[in-house]
Amino acid sequence: MAQEIQLETHNSDGGNSLWRSLLLKGISLTSPAMATSMPNLTPGLIFIIAWILRYEKVKLSCMYSKVKIAGTLLCVAAIFVLSTNVVLQAATLADLPAPISLCAFTSLIGVFLTKDIEYC
Secondary structure: OOOOOOOOOOOOOHHHHHHHHHHHHHHHHOOHHHHHHHHHHHHHHHHHHHHHOOOOOOOOOOHHHHHHHHHHHHHHHHHHHHHHHHHHHHHHHHHOOOHHHHHHHHHHHHHHHHHHHHOO
């Protein structure tokens, strides 16, 4: 089903208004899992596009190239982990009578993990 996109360009800086309109339309059409995973996907996509356009040289015998490929794979793996986490949190929040307690609990776990990592 095609949806009509209405763009507002009444501002003196038309590109800025166009960008904001497209951003808001994209936010309304996407899921939270996709929005969470997109920042992690960006470095991998930039590397792949640069490789295709031959801005990035990749030699499998070079350690630098192996690290770039491993980093790209790590970004993609993080997408799956974060997406799974968001879906599991959404399923948990649907069943939990007090969703703020889940948020507080996960924030508390984050505090302890950050403390442990920072002071080790």
